[in-house]
Amino acid sequence: MPFKKLNSNIKERLEFLKITAPTKFQSSSIPVIKSGVNVYCTASKNSGKTTTLILTTLHKLKCEAVGSAPRAFVLVENKERALELYDLFSIYTRYNSLRVYVAHEQIHIDLQKSEIFEGIDILIASTESMNKLFLLNGISISSIKLFSIDDAEFLLKRSGYATLLSMSQSIKKCQFVLYSEKIPPKLRGLDSYFMEHSRTVSS
Template sequence: MPFKKLHPEIQEKLASFEIETPTPLQRKSIPVIKSGANVYCTAPKDAGKTTTLILTTLHTLKFEAVGNAPRAVVLVENKEKALELYDAFLEYTRHTPVRVYVGHEHLHVDVQKSEIFMGIDILISTPKSMNKLFLMNGVPVSQLKIFSVDDAEFLVQQSAYKALMSITQSIKKCQYVLYSEKIDPKLKRFEAYFMEYSKKVTV
């Protein structure tokens, strides 16, 4: 039962939302992600991919605020998805010390940079916005533990693909988890770069 082995505060939150039973994806993927491996999580729409991402991110960070540099990064396709995921994270992190920050290309990069330096735990952003921050040294990555991509199909777009490749070259050591409905050949190519020795979880 994957929920039983998650951080106690996560279990409390799930109980308050009356979520007792993991989806088939959560049952299969949570133990694999917790092991620290790079993972491709493939499942149909509404299989619980985004909730899995939130639960495993918070578990990895032990539901606490540490230092100033982000320890988790989540990449999404656009501003709308970024704000949607931010709200979903807040359902779990409200009234806790965990600091979630959302960035996108409609927010000036200097504003993002200064706000990130004030201290965050989880950074949600778009490829273009995050790449710009990385090029400006606007995101310290020395503490990064987990890098997830929600609905990763958008990475087949050339601009998003290139931005992610550029971002990952700046990161020395980190766990990567890609969530998608299917693994496009272009996503499989990441195995030769940052997704080495990756495991695949499919439902």
């Protein structure tokens, strides 16, 4: 069972939340993501994609704060989704030292840069904010281990796709995990950029 092989801190939170068994999608996706390969994760709504994103991110970072530079990026479409995902992450990080920061276009960029500089582990950011932070050297990519894209259909819009490609060209070694309901040809085209040797998990 995938949950039994996760970090002990995560298992304790799952027990507290009375989540005892993984969904079909989680059973097939968590082991593949844990292996470290790039992954396209496709499944319908309410299949457990968001929880999978959270659990595998926490497991990758061993539920511990390290250094000051972010080690995981989560790219989302907009402010509303960024805040929603931040609240969900908070449920699982309440009793560990991981520092989660949310960035969106309604927070002044200079304030975001200064708060990030103080030290974070996980950055959840809307496309617009991620692009600004990247262009203004507001985030370090030197320690990135995992780059997740939530509900990746928004990448079909030009701005989101361009932001992701620009960042990926500067990241030398990182695992990319893309979550979506389907994989349109444009998203599959990411194989030519940073999703090489990827695997696909569907349910």
